[in-house]
Amino acid sequence: MQIILIEDDKRISDFILKGLEENGHFVTLCKSAEAFIDEYLQHSFDLIICDIMLPGMDGMQLVQTIRYKKIYTPILMLTALSSVQDKVSALDFGADDYMTKPFHFDELLSRINALTRRFQYAQKEEKSNVFLFGDISVDVQQHQVKVANEEVVLSPREFKLLNYLIENANKAVSRIQILNAVWGITFENHTNVVDVYISYLRNKIEKNRKYIFTIKGVGYMLKTEE
Numbered sequence: 287m288q289i290i291l292i293e294d295d296k297r298i299s300d301f302i303l304k305g306l307e308e309n310g311h312f313v314t315l316c317k318s319a320e321a322f323i324d325e326y327l328q329h330s331f332d333l334i335i336c337d338i339m340l341p342g343m344d345g346m347q348l349v350q351t352i353r354y355k356k357i358y359t360p361i362l363m364l365t366a367l368s369s370v371q372d373k374v375s376a377l378d379f380g381a382d383d384y385m386t387k388p389f390h391f392d393e394l395l396s397r398i399n400a401l402t403r404r405f406q407y408a409q410k411e412e413k414s415n416v417f418l419f420g421d422i423s424v425d426v427q428q429h430q431v432k433v434a435n436e437e438v439v440l441s442p443r444e445f446k447l448l449n450y451l452i453e454n455a456n457k458a459v460s461r462i463q464i465l466n467a468v469w470g471i472t473f474e475n476h477t478n479v480v481d482v483y484i485s486y487l488r489n490k491i492e493k494n495r496k497y498i499f500t501i502k503g504v505g506y507m508l509k510t511e512e
Contacts, residue, residue: 290322290335292345334362336349339365360383364389443469446468484498
């Protein structure tokens, strides 16, 4: 595993470096938050271990900066600050775990392994939230839709409608069912809003082929062919 350690205390950093490398990890040491930012832009890492009390930008500010830049690498805070408020602040700012000094090295290894497992599981879950139907790709997490690998911009309501149709692909769904699922309306009330939004959606996703079919007397069906 590629780990980056941000620690300015040589005694502690030497101890962690030695232990992690003996356990088969590759470790890069940075002695300040600024050095980390420069290093991270050049390489990617599987885990960040960060002290709070650092020269210049402190660890709390660094965690905020990391998350602001949409870097989602797991972060383990390792610090002498042990108050409940310090822990809460670190976790609220974006850290994934928090250990206080002094610590047992075996516990550090266990925390690293647990963080890695959680991150890998989260990645698998995120991948499982990408749905494919024909040449349509819907990423639920990123709220992104692509048709034939070209991004299509949908409004929140159009996105919810497409998602509902994909969940019920190859099944006829009535206008009332769509109203209930997409708008939260439980009766039709003489509205044509479903037909209007179906038309919007067709114009955006039916670039190369027809997907949304009208089922006479019922409603609509999402399928890949007549």
